[in-house]
Amino acid sequence: MIRPSVLIIGGGPAGLTAALRLSARGNAVTLLEQGGELGGRLIRSGTDAIPPVFLGSHRASLSLLKTLGTAGHVRFSGGVNLEFPLSGDRTARLRRPWAPAPVHALLSLAMFRALPFQDRWRALMLLERTWEGDPGLPPDLESRTANEWLADRGQSAAARALVWSPLARFLLGDDLTVVSAAMLITMLARSFLSARRNSRIAIPTHGMRHLLLEPARTQLLRSGATIRLSTAVSQIRFDAQRVSGVDLQTGGTLAAECYVAALPHRSLSRLLPEKALAHYSYFQQLTSLTDSPALTVHLWLDRPLPAPRLLLLSGKTYHWMVSRPEGGPTLVSLVATGKMDILDRPDRELLQVALHEVRAAFPTLSNARMQEYRIVREPHAFLSVRPGTAALRPLHRSPFPNLFLAGDWTDTGLPATLESAILSGDLCAEAIHTKMEEHR
Ligand SMILES: Cc1cc2nc3c(=O)[nH]c(=O)nc-3n(C[C@H](O)[C@H](O)[C@H](O)COP(=O)(O)OP(=O)(O)OC[C@H]3O[C@@H](n4cnc5c(N)ncnc54)[C@H](O)[C@@H]3O)c2cc1C
Numbered sequence: 001m002i003r004p005s006v007l008i009i010g011g012g013p014a015g016l017t018a019a020l021r022l023s024a025r026g027n028a029v030t031l032l033e034q035g036g037e038l039g040g041r042l043i044r045s046g047t048d049a050i051p052p053v054f055l056g057s058h059r060a061s062l063s064l065l066k067t068l069g070t071a072g073h074v075r076f077s078g079g080v081n082l083e084f085p086l087s088g089d090r091t092a093r094l095r096r097p098w099a100p101a102p103v104h105a106l107l108s109l110a111m112f113r114a115l116p117f118q119d120r121w122r123a124l125m126l127l128e129r130t131w132e133g134d135p136g137l138p139p140d141l142e143s144r145t146a147n148e149w150l151a152d153r154g155q156s157a158a159a160r161a162l163v164w165s166p167l168a169r170f171l172l173g174d175d176l177t178v179v180s181a182a183m184l185i186t187m188l189a190r191s192f193l194s195a196r197r198n199s200r201i202a203i204p205t206h207g208m209r210h211l212l213l214e215p216a217r218t219q220l221l222r223s224g225a226t227i228r229l230s231t232a233v234s235q236i237r238f239d240a241q242r243v244s245g246v247d248l249q250t251g252g253t254l255a256a257e258c259y260v261a262a263l264p265h266r267s268l269s270r271l272l273p274e275k276a277l278a279h280y281s282y283f284q285q286l287t288s289l290t291d292s293p294a295l296t297v298h299l300w301l302d303r304p305l306p307a308p309r310l311l312l313l314s315g316k317t318y319h320w321m322v323s324r325p326e327g328g329p330t331l332v333s334l335v336a337t338g339k340m341d342i343l344d345r346p347d348r349e350l351l352q353v354a355l356h357e358v359r360a361a362f363p364t365l366s367n368a369r370m371q372e373y374r375i376v377r378e379p380h381a382f383l384s385v386r387p388g389t390a391a392l393r394p395l396h397r398s399p400f401p402n403l404f405l406a407g408d409w410t411d412t413g414l415p416a417t418l419e420s421a422i423l424s425g426d427l428c429a430e431a432i433h434t435k436m437e438e439h440r
Pocket of ligand 1: 010012014035039041052122294382408409
């Protein structure tokens with residue numbers, strides 16, 4: 001079978017995944033990226049924007065790394081647990097007892113000291129029923145915030161602040177008062193209320209550049225794909241029925257048989273002609289999507305920490321932090337997500353707070369000296385998964401038969417993180433394949 005040529009706009013993880021999957025199937029792929037390197041929001045000014053953390057439930061990411069030959073760096077055997085610092089020097093860990101599903105999750109919650117006893121008991125009842133697909137779960141979960149839903153289900157303000165809110169920021173990139181109850185439940189069910197292996201956590205010593213971006217680039221070039229960096233598309237051209245080409249900012253037009261827009265939703269809206277935006281609700285909906293900011297601070301400290309750790313924080317400036325040994329020094333990455341006022345603060349102030357919070361969390365680093373730092377600010381880091389957003393996220397097939405969408409914000413059923421971006425690339429490649437089969 002002759003496979004159509006595909007032009008992919010956007011060299012972030014979604015575009016890269018689609019490119020890898022399609023070129024592996026024999027499609028002639030050209031990837032256009034406006035920046036000087038691949039990676040999209042994973043890389044900002046040459047720095048990793050996100051600390052590498054994988055959950056066992058990140059099936060699309062793990063499968064991609066397997067294809068790229070880097071899955072071996074993601075070792076789940078270290079036994080990283082979610083940690084919640086409590087008052088004093090105490091820390092509660094969400095352990096993963098050896099027991100068959102669903103007992104492991106229920107035991108893990110029963111032993112979880114961060115939640116007061118009453119909240120733990122109510123959460124146990126709730127989670128047990130969630131697991132079983134309890135018909136008692138209200139049908140309106142997508143129209144309510146997770147905060148409202150948890151309060152309704154008897155979770156105290158203290159439990160929501162100490163446990164549920166940091167968990168929502170870590171899993172969904174936003175606050176409990178913003179995200180939909182449905183999205184929180186989806187992620188809890190996928191990661192903690194299913195097979196025990198899905199709740200495993202790995203913090204590899206290598207960043208995304210090494211695990212994903214460099215091997216993806218090598219594999220694409222090896223399979224004959226063309227990668228054009230510093231090549232921005234200024235408009236997608238349509239004739240009556242199909243996409244006919246893309247205009248480049250530097251002049252000229254490129255054409256292919258199929259097109260994949262693997263762009264943030266705001267960038268895609270800017271490339272569409274007025275007519276497409278006005279005529280198709282599929283495209284109109286993009287303008288109703290909103291984003292949440294994120295800020296990452298990486299600190300290299302001159303003391304070793306023996307094992308990687310992942311702490312979810314409550315009542316702090318940063319919402320979670322990851323430590324991982326890097327030979328001698330330790331790299332601690334702190335992430336703040338969701339509505340926040342710190343994005344515009346000067347580096348000096350952000351560093352001061354970050355060091356203070358790291359030393360409070362890791363007493364053995366109290367005298368550690370900072371060797372180096374990097375700060376990444378991004379006002380549009382994640383799609384905000386507020387109530388009602390699920391219905392606005394587009395499917396990968398567009399109304400035009402040769403235009404397909406990918407991106408963390410498309411309809412993957414997951415919060416808009418790296419896992420969603422990679423899954424969207426898979427689904428988009430699958431949609432193109434299915435379309436070709438239909439035309440055989
Ligand atoms: C500070 C920060 C922290 C984050 N933390 C986490 C985290 O902890 N965990 C997690 O899973 N995710 C995190 N993310 C989100 C993660 O980076 C994204 O989910 C992921 O990068 C989305 O991939 P994508 O391919 O859909 O989009 P993008 O990565 O945005 O890629 C889109 C690409 O399209 C290119 N492009 C745009 N317009 C054009 C054009 N006109 N022509 C050509 N190319 C164009 C862009 O340059 C970009 O390379 C974080 C992001 C940031 C910024």
